[in-house]
Amino acid sequence: MPIPAWLPDLIPNTNYNNQQEYKDALFAFFRGDFIENIAHFDGTRIGIKRYPERKGEWSTFHHITTRDINKTGNEDERVFCEHRSARIKYPRAIIGGHLHPEIRCWRERKKGEWRISILVEPADYIVILSERKEFNLLWTAYIIDEPHEMRKLINSYNRAVKEKRALEWP
Numbered sequence: 001m002p003i004p005a006w007l008p009d010l011i012p013n014t015n016y017n018n019q020q021e022y023k024d025a026l027f028a029f030f031r032g033d034f035i036e037n038i039a040h041f042d043g044t045r046i047g048i049k050r051y052p053e054r055k056g057e058w059s060t061f062h063h064i065t066t067r068d069i070n071k072t073g074n075e076d077e078r079v080f081c082e083h084r085s086a087r088i089k090y091p092r093a094i095i096g097g098h099l100h101p102e103i104r105c106w107r108e109r110k111k112g113e114w115r116i117s118i119l120v121e122p123a124d125y126i127v128i129l130s131e132r133k134e135f136n137l138l139w140t141a142y143i144i145d146e147p148h149e150m151r152k153l154i155n156s157y158n159r160a161v162k163e164k165r166a167l168e169w170p
Contacts, residue, residue, distance in 0.1 A: 001122035004102050008089035013082055023057075023065070023080070026088045030061050033092035034138065041095050041116070042167075045135040054078070064091065064141045083143050087125060091141040094118055094127045098167075105167040106160035107131075115139065116167070119153055126153060 011029065018021040039046040054062040054075055065085040067079035088168065095118065098105055104119045114131040124144045129136040144150050160166045 003123045004100065004120065006093065006097055006100060006161075007120070007123055008069055008093050010086040012086050019080065022085070026065060026085050027057070027061055029088045030058075030064075031078075032088060033089065034060075039095050039138075041129060041136050045160055046095060046129070046134065047135040047137045049137060060138050060140075064088070067142075083145070084141075087141075087143060089118075090123070090125055091127050091138060094125070094141075095129075095138075104154075104157045106157050107165045107167065108156060108160060112164055117153070118157070119157065121150070121154070124150065 007103065011026065011097070013019070013022045016025060023067060034046065034048045044151055048061075049059040052059060054066075057065075059075075062078070064074070065080060065088065067081040067084060068078050072078060094103070098118055100120075102120055102122050105116065106123065107116055109115075116129040116131060116136065118127040118129070120126070125141070127141040128139045130139040131137075144153065
């Protein structure tokens with residue numbers, strides 16, 4: 001399946017002199033999408049986690065531009081990932097575009113709280129929000145680069161449909 005045309009272009013690390021310049025540019029996009037201009041999902045405000053900062057970066061920004069390559073779960077061991085970072089504009093577009101037919105959206109309990117998964121299968125990309133009382137927190141967003149991970153997500157969505165936890169709009 002082709003990547004949906006409504007998704008923004010990638011922001012590759014080809015026009016920057018070094019990684020820090022690239023990361024500064026990425027944060028400028030992130031700041032514009034989520035700090036200077038508040039995003040909403042289905043009418044509910046999207047919050048961003050600033051603290052604890054990681055390597056001088058806002059927590060949410062750090063999480064969506066890095067990867068836990070050793071699968072330790074330790075946020076301080078995450079490493080910068082250009083594949084994730086190039087898609088820095090995807091989360092805002094996906095959150096605001098949740099009505100597109102390519103999107104599968106569902107709620108599920110994770111670690112004692114409700115999470116909303118917004119999957120764009122043709123783009124191999126997912127955005128995950130954590131529900132709070134008065135807003136949704138952008139928890140993470142990432143490219144799905146393992147076929148078994150996509151199968152797990154689709155199975156999770158199918159379970160949500162059966163259990164009436166899939167989110168659908170007229």
